Amino acid sequence: MVAVWSPSLGWLGLVFFGGLSFDMLVCSPEGMDHRHGTHRREVGGGVGELEDGRMMGGAGLVLSIRGAQEEEPPDPQLMRLDNMLLAEGVSGPEKGGGSAAAAAAAAASGGGPGSDNSAEHSDYRAKLSQIRQIYHTELEKYEQACNEFTTHVMNLLREQSRTRPISPKEIERMVGIIHRKFSSIQMQLKQSTCEAVMILRSRFLDARRKRRNFNKQATEILNEYFYSHLSNPYPSEEAKEELAKKCAITVAQVSNWFGNKRIRYKKNIGKFQEEANMYAARTAVSAANASSHGSQANSPSTPNSAGSGASFNMSNSGDLFMTVQSLNGDSYQPAQVDTLRHVISQTGGYSEALSASQMYSPQAINANGGWQDAPTPSSVTSPTEGPGSVHSDTSN
DNA sequence: ACGTATGATTTTCG
DNA sequence: CGAAAATCATACGT
Secondary structure, eight states: OOEEEETTTEEEEOOOOOSOOHHHHHSOOOOOOOOOSSOOSOOSSGGGGGGTTTTTOHHHHHHHHHHOOOOOOOOHHHHHHHHHHHHHTSSSSOOSSOHHHHHHHHHHHHOSGGGOOTHHHHHHHHHHHHHHHHHHHHHHHHHHHHHHHHHHHHHHHHHHHHHSOOOHHHHHHHHHHHHHHHHHHHHHHHHHHHHHHHHHHHHHHOTTTTOOOOOHHHHHHHHHHHHHTTTSOOOOHHHHHHHHHHHTSOHHHHHHHHHHHHHHHHHTHHHHHHHHHHHHHHHHHHHHHHHSOOTTOOOTTSOOSSSSHHHHHHHHHHHHHHHHHHHHTOOOOGGGHHHHHHHHHHOHHHHHHHTOSSOOOSSOOOTTOOTTTOSSOTTTTOSSOOOOOOOOOOOO
16 A cells, blocks of 8 residues: 655655566555655654664565565564554544544544644544555455455465475465565555555654644633733743633643743744733733722733733833844844934834823833843832732633 | 744754 | 744645
8 A cells, every 4th residue: 555644745645556466566565755844843652763773675675575585573663653553543343433543542542732622633533544545445455355365375385386296385385475474564564554654644644744723711711811911921830821721722732821921022022012912901801890899991002901011011121122122223222222212212103103091111121122131120219100900810 | 835833843942 | 921023834825
């Protein structure tokens, strides 16, 4: 058989030892496309081990068999292949859906990251059962072919036995050879199947390849947390778990998200301004609603009240700094901060553009605009401090 | 088709 | 080791 998942071409079912002739058995099978492009990382679980072995034993194996002297070794490799196929649910009990076994196998061996189920997995299972089907079909075909061929040879021998004496030993040897060859082919089939499964797995389990955006709700939740903890957007382990649960993603994904978000926010605060305002307003509203009658349930145009609070000022300064910087095309030089700030004060226009109500904080803009450096900046010469309301959020 | 957004991974750093 | 920064690879909107 050999069905290979080629990233661009989809499923290719190639090579198939249809008309069997001895020559064909000996020549090496073509059509196994082993490189699949840019796959750099090895797949997580132990499955990747196939790599180190003589995974693509195809040609070499056939050649060695051609020598035919080779007594069949117990072949640990074959056993490994068998085990893997079994583990993957490919060679296991025949089942139409096959989903249960496959899913179980995938879940068990996948372990870590594979937890975002449903859609992905059904696709995965579909492909897997496809592999499996091909595998079984081919296997059967081989079996049948082997039998046919054997009887054919037997007949020939029998016929010849009339003209010349043929020892039973010779027959036996002949049969042995045939069987060995067929089993070697079978092994190739298994190898190819293994490979296909692995590639499949790598495609589906390697989340980087099959990246899916989080759904709207999840990003809402994450953003909500982020912007309401803008002063310290580092959720604790527990908080992460909570978020993960609420968003139906893993804790690692939450960490990733926050990592990305922090860095990207910091990098270009201007771009996130709108979003920030939005969420700030939202949390403000919800806070107002929660606490008491919202007398000042401001309109979205006057955002940042409660939640963002202290940090927001700081961020704004950073924001302006960066904005000006980018506008000026200036390079990033902390020494110029003062000048820049001056410029900022001159360029009132931006304040509107950014819709930031309270402008810059005179607070030092630490060159990295960082969260980590100035954890409690807000107090000094506070610029029109927002309501000191502690965000009680934890929007359960 | 192409540019941007975005989740994930890798590397660097404290 | 956790976070930042850099980078990758894909998704998604145009």
